Amino acid sequence: MSEIKKIKNLKEFSTSADRFEGANLLCPGCAHSIIVREVLNATNDDLVLAASTGCLEVCTAVYPYTSWDASWIHIGFENGSTAVAGAEAMHKALKTKGRLKQPDRNPKFVAFGGDGASYDIGFQWISGCFERGHDMMYVVLDNEVYANTGGQRSSSTPIGSSATTSPAGRVSYGEKQNKKDMMAIMAAHGSPYVAQVSPNKWKDMVKKIQHGMSVEGPVFINAVSACTTEWKFAPEDTMAITDLATDSLVFPLYEIINGTELNITYRPKNVVPVEEYLAAQGRFKHLFKDEYKYLIKEWQERVDAKWDYLQRREEARV
Amino acid sequence: MAFDKMELRDVEVWDGNFAAAQAMRQVQIDVVAAYPITPSTPIVEGYAKFLADGYVEGEFVMVESEHAAMSGCIGASAAGGRVATATSSQGFALMVETLYQASGMRLPIILNVVNRALAAPLNVNGDHSDMYLGRDSGWIQLDAYSPQEAYDLNFIAFRVAEDHDVRLPCMVHQDGFMTSHTAQGVNTLTDDQAYGFVGDFKPMNDMLDFDHPVTHGVQTEEDWHFEHKARQHNDLMTKVLPKVQAAFDDFEALTGRKYNIVESYDMDDADVAVICMGTSVETAREVAKEMRTQGIKAGVVGLRVFRPFPFEQIKEALKGAKAIATLDRSSPNGAPGALFNEIAGTLYNTESRALLSGYVYGLGGRDLTKQHLVDLYTELQANVDAGKVTTPLQQFIGVRGPKLAFL
Numbered sequence: 204m205s206e207i208k209k210i211k212n213l214k215e216f217s218t219s220a221d222r223f224e225g226a227n228l229l230c231p232g233c234a235h236s237i238i239v240r241e242v243l244n245a246t247n248d249d250l251v252l253a254a255s256t257g258c259l260e261v262c263t264a265v266y267p268y269t270s271w272d273a274s275w276i277h278i279g280f281e282n283g284s285t286a287v288a289g290a291e292a293m294h295k296a297l298k299t300k301g302r303l304k305q306p307d308r309n310p311k312f313v314a315f316g317g318d319g320a321s322y323d324i325g326f327q328w329i330s331g332c333f334e335r336g337h338d339m340m341y342v343v344l345d346n347e348v349y350a351n352t353g354g355q356r357s358s359s360t361p362i363g364s365s366a367t368t369s370p371a372g373r374v375s376y377g378e379k380q381n382k383k384d385m386m387a388i389m390a391a392h393g394s395p396y397v398a399q400v401s402p403n404k405w406k407d408m409v410k411k412i413q414h415g416m417s418v419e420g421p422v423f424i425n426a427v428s429a430c431t432t433e434w435k436f437a438p439e440d441t442m443a444i445t446d447l448a449t450d451s452l453v454f455p456l457y458e459i460i461n462g463t464e465l466n467i468t469y470r471p472k473n474v475v476p477v478e479e480y481l482a483a484q485g486r487f488k489h490l491f492k493d494e495y496k497y498l499i500k501e502w503q504e505r506v507d508a509k510w511d512y513l514q515r516r517e518e519a520r521v
Numbered sequence: 522m523a524f525d526k527m528e529l530r531d532v533e534v535w536d537g538n539f540a541a542a543q544a545m546r547q548v549q550i551d552v553v554a555a556y557p558i559t560p561s562t563p564i565v566e567g568y569a570k571f572l573a574d575g576y577v578e579g580e581f582v583m584v585e586s587e588h589a590a591m592s593g594c595i596g597a598s599a600a601g602g603r604v605a606t607a608t609s610s611q612g613f614a615l616m617v618e619t620l621y622q623a624s625g626m627r628l629p630i631i632l633n634v635v636n637r638a639l640a641a642p643l644n645v646n647g648d649h650s651d652m653y654l655g656r657d658s659g660w661i662q663l664d665a666y667s668p669q670e671a672y673d674l675n676f677i678a679f680r681v682a683e684d685h686d687v688r689l690p691c692m693v694h695q696d697g698f699m700t701s702h703t704a705q706g707v708n709t710l711t712d713d714q715a716y717g718f719v720g721d722f723k724p725m726n727d728m729l730d731f732d733h734p735v736t737h738g739v740q741t742e743e744d745w746h747f748e749h750k751a752r753q754h755n756d757l758m759t760k761v762l763p764k765v766q767a768a769f770d771d772f773e774a775l776t777g778r779k780y781n782i783v784e785s786y787d788m789d790d791a792d793v794a795v796i797c798m799g800t801s802v803e804t805a806r807e808v809a810k811e812m813r814t815q816g817i818k819a820g821v822v823g824l825r826v827f828r829p830f831p832f833e834q835i836k837e838a839l840k841g842a843k844a845i846a847t848l849d850r851s852s853p854n855g856a857p858g859a860l861f862n863e864i865a866g867t868l869y870n871t872e873s874r875a876l877l878s879g880y881v882y883g884l885g886g887r888d889l890t891k892q893h894l895v896d897l898y899t900e901l902q903a904n905v906d907a908g909k910v911t912t913p914l915q916q917f918i919g920v921r922g923p924k925l926a927f928l
Binding site: 249251253260261264265266267269271272273274275276277278279281282285286287288289290291292293294295296297299300302303304305308310327328330331334335 | 523551552554578579580582583584585586588589592593594595596597598599600601602604618619622724727728729730731732734735736737738739740741742745749
């Protein structure tokens with residue numbers, strides 16, 4: 204990696220030259236743009252970017268405009284990963300053949316996808332890229348719902364959430380399945396680096412992105428992306444909701460190196476009850492009815508069990 | 522160069538698959554992303570072996586599906602280099618979404634399509650269902666009738682697709698098993714001749730030019746989508762055929778082998794004509810020759826370029842014919858047949874308004890025999906003599922059970 208940005212504080216970080224323009228059509232309060240900016244700001248290297256179909260894609264490359272001041276490609280809903288893998292293969296081929304226009308440059312290949320594009324429809328393509336070991340980073344903007352198409356459930360949608368295809372109703376508490384554990388699945392691919400990040404913990408995120416870009420091979424980053432529209436909270440509360448997500452340990456921040464070495468990278472000083480995280484969002488409102496309160500208890504038990512599991516794995520180094 | 526050249530004899534015995542693989546080696550592709558499917562598998566196997574033996578340099582990405590194969594080709598092509606792959610049938614069908622994206626992004630990818638039926642029922646043998654499935658995808662479609670042509674048309678494909686005035690992806694079709702697995706003598710080009718004919722790849726709007734970042738695959742809605750599609754269509758309609766013709770001319774100068782956008786056989790004075798694609802063209806030529814000995818003035822028109830559809834050349838080729846049969850090698854699935862419709866549309870405003878009838882043949886690899894064509898020409902002559910179409914508009918050739926005829 205060429206010289207890494209020397210970032211001392213948030214102000215410098217937020218005002219440093221970046222390659223994702225503020226001019227875009229994302230909702231006010233959308234965490235996507237914050238995450239993308241933090242990822243791109245973590246490196247000075249040239250970038251080849253891809254996005255799968257989703258909020259990020261439809262809001263940032265509406266012809267004749269583009270929000271991207273770096274090479275960027277979109278193919279379809281499912282294949283952002285393979286688009287970048289193809290470009291990475293071409294870079295390798297042209298390097299071998301001595302035909303790179305700028306052989307002294309050291310590009311990084313990064314694909315962005317939402318949870319639908321990553322956990323569901325695009326899963327096969329990501330799995331293929333990781334099995335083949337392309338030198339690339341795949342970043343999930345995980346807002347736990349098909350937000351771009353109006354709030355349908357994905358396999359990242361957490362249990363008890365009300366989504367348009369798993370709505371809470373007179374006889375239903377909404378989504379019935381547990382969220383898919385993509386971190387474990389991607390680590391099992393033998394990825395050299397897998398990490399869960401959150402935009403409110405920006406130093407932690409930058410560190411992880413920089414680590415991911417410094418290793419060779421496919422890197423998976425799962426970024427929590429609070430969605431004002433589908434999670435149903437006020438646009439100005441994005442970071443407050445995200446704080447609740449990390450501090451309640453609903454989204455624990457950790458990394459897995461080489462598929463085995465697990466490190467917890469953020470331990471909240473005061474762990475917030477899961478109930479507070481759920482209460483702050485309209486998508487869980489119905490859980491506070493008497494008949495569904497047991498679900499909140501179950502939520503807390505699941506989060507506690509996962510946290511316990513992560514700590515045991517960290518300790519065991521397996 | 523860091524790879525070894527291959528010494529070829531002037532004539533090699535190759536099947537259509539190996540001929541295509543050799544062409545891919547000789548033009549020195551930068552990235553191949555592929556997923557195997559019968560009957561096209563030996564093309565990428567051949568390419569992989571060339572790579573393993575040091576006869577070609579580049580990246581071979583063995584992906585997990587045909588959809589990913591074309592996705593990888595799109596990413597690689599957008600990064601600025603020479604890209605090709607191969608597929609058939611179900612794999613082609615899985616690729617279809619990405620085929621539109623490749624042409625919409627104006628990426629000069631070459632796809633060798635070994636034509637095969639589409640399931641269900643599952644069938645590994647040849648028909649043109651996949652070729653027709655790709656006909657609206659914005660790709661140039663060239664059709665080879667033999668291993669020699671599968672080899673030669675690859676060079677034409679790269680040259681036309683990568684031309685900066687064209688910048689459109691191109692398919693080279695050949696018939697499953699009949700061409701792909703039938704070995705014949707193939708006249709070869711030397712590695713230098715072949716590479717020289719196609720030339721170095723010249724990137725345009727490539728993602729690896731970091732001083733000029735580009736955005737590929739934008740979103741357009743009602744305000745721009747129409748203009749993009751219309752421009753792409755315009756370039757297909759106006760630019761491609763002259764470029765193909767120029768490439769054919771140069772290829773003839775290099776090799777002596779002459780290709781035409783529409784291949785006319787004995788059409789100068791033909792009363793009855795068959796129009797078809799693929800290996801059936803050669804069979805029809807043989808039969809037409811025999812019909813002439815019986816006093817029937819028979820001719821054959823073979824489509825060499827299926828997309829863009831060569832309206833003017835077809836009109837010219839068919840202008841003297843009194844009765845014409847279209848041969849569709851694809852299940853019409855509720856219509857008179859794709860080729861029938863296109864030929865009917867082409868001829869509607871011509872003065873001759875020849876008698877037109879449509880035949881469906883050879884689905885799933887069923888043979889088209891010479892006798893089938895003798896019967897067909899005889900029917901056409903009967904139509905000519907009667908001055909009207911005396912047979913049904915659509916007939917099925919050689920299907921077992923009750924005779925199938927419609928309309």
